[in-house]
Amino acid sequence: MNKKTVLIVGGAGFIGSHVNKLLHQSGYHTIVYDNLSSGKKEAVIGGVCIVGDMGDEKALNKLFSSYPIDAVMHFAGCIDVEGSVKHPQRHYTNNVSNTLVLLDVMRKYSVESLIFSSTAAIYGTPQEDRIKEDHPKNPINPYGRSKLMVETILKDFSLAYGLKYISLRYFNAAGGDPEGVLKDYKDRDDHIIPMILRNIRAGKEEITVFGTDYLSRDGTCVRDYIHVMDLAEAHLIALKKLFNEERSKVYNLGTGKGITVREVIEATEKVTGKKISVINGKRRTGDPVCLVADGSLAEKELDWRPKYFLEEMINDAWKALN
Ligand SMILES: NC(=O)c1ccc[n+]([C@@H]2O[C@H](COP(=O)([O-])OP(=O)(O)OC[C@H]3O[C@@H](n4cnc5c(N)ncnc54)[C@H](O)[C@@H]3O)[C@@H](O)[C@H]2O)c1
Known part of the structure; x- marks a missing residue:
């Protein structure tokens, strides 16, 4: 031990x-x-x-x-x-x-x-x-x-x-605790997944997307x-x-997989069964269009690989809020 x-x-x-x-x-x-x-x-x-x-x-x-x-x-x-x-x-x-x-x-x-x-x-x-x-x-x-x-x-x-x-x-x-023991204790959160989920929980099924004119596959920021x-x-x-x-x-x-904000919204709709309306907002200062990891060094030297996919992250974050 x-x-x-x-x-x-x-x-x-x-x-x-x-x-x-x-x-x-x-x-x-x-x-x-x-x-x-x-x-x-x-x-x-x-x-x-x-x-x-x-x-x-x-x-x-x-x-x-x-x-x-x-x-x-x-x-x-x-x-x-x-x-x-x-x-x-x-x-x-x-x-x-x-x-x-x-x-x-x-x-x-x-x-x-x-x-x-x-x-x-x-x-x-x-x-x-x-x-x-x-x-x-x-x-x-x-x-x-x-x-x-x-x-x-x-x-x-x-x-x-x-x-x-x-x-x-x-x-x-x-994400959140898959065992459901740890809850989401934050009063507010600027991260996209908890922001959408909080809105849904409050009965406000909408989200402002900060920047829809980026040079990405659907105009929104890409994150890992x-x-x-x-x-x-x-x-x-x-x-x-x-x-x-x-x-x-x-x-x-990171996972090495780039996901757009719109894709996060679609996956959240799938997990929660709620339709979310998108409000097109202005870009936030200091937000780069795309941030995706090459995680091969951690994979090689730490023998570490991510195990969870987007829908599991949303599902566990949802569990932590409820
Ligand atoms: N959340 C992300 O996506 C992300 C991404 C990259 C890096 N990070 C880094 O990971 C770390 C943890 O992030 P998180 O999402 O858990 O944020 P968090 O705000 O939930 O956690 C930070 C914790 O530090 C405590 N804290 C802040 N200032 C302190 C101080 N002076 N003395 C003692 N405690 C103090 C806060 O009360 C809080 O519990 C941060 O350093 C953040 O920059 C987070």
Whole structure:
């Protein structure tokens, strides 16, 4: 039985809470540390839950001196792209400055293993149909830039201080707990699938599509949707790799399948049995037309393959809302 202790910063949020549940079920001791700015305590199934801020050095010192932490998973951050354009100060402070506080305390307590939640947004406008990890990094919004800054910091910390990290660049996380235990606790969500499902639940069977004049097969944005349980599984594998290997690594996590917003709407109609009317909205600032992963590196080195398809993601997200 594995009894390593993992600190999950931001573990009360959407992805972190699914990872916490899986790690706990897999025999790890977990400590969730979250300021509950968007996460919820009810989402912490298993392990210890401590409310606190990643930028609070004193609280982190107390945490690291109280528990024998073997590794840290870092999910905490401001994640809305449009909000980052309007409020870059908030995004840079939380995503970059507060991460530096966490890294500093990890160093002080000689905790060297980190898994970081990065994003496809660091690539910016794709130059290829399928994005590989070595694709140029030209993020087009402060959110993506803040994540790229952290990746740069991790690289430098790895060289200078021996930090060992795996940065996982998620594409569009979706879905929910297939066991139906974890619910969707968010008050609001800018992601397309929960947005449509929330509208349906409220009896408002319509959705505004932001941009219908893109150069894609139906005019709407193309994204690579990945089930949150596939992400959780990848974290579990990455954690084992981190404990057994010396080198830091970066992996894309996506399915490699590009799906348009209209296709998401059609699949949602199929899952819920509801007809959805589309309102043609304006493009959102900072949205690239197409973001699809080449996930071959994670497949090869982590032996990880996504197991869930779009309709299962929508079905599990629907279950989490009801
Ligand atoms: N959801 C996606 O599609 C997606 C895609 C790519 C990358 N990511 C990254 O994955 C991570 C998790 O995303 P999510 O969808 O679960 O978001 P989320 O908002 O549900 O989770 C983030 C969690 O971090 C907590 N948090 C934020 N700032 C904090 C701070 N200063 N101190 C302590 N806790 C803090 C929040 O309360 C929340 O529980 C984020 O870093 C995000 O940038 C998400």
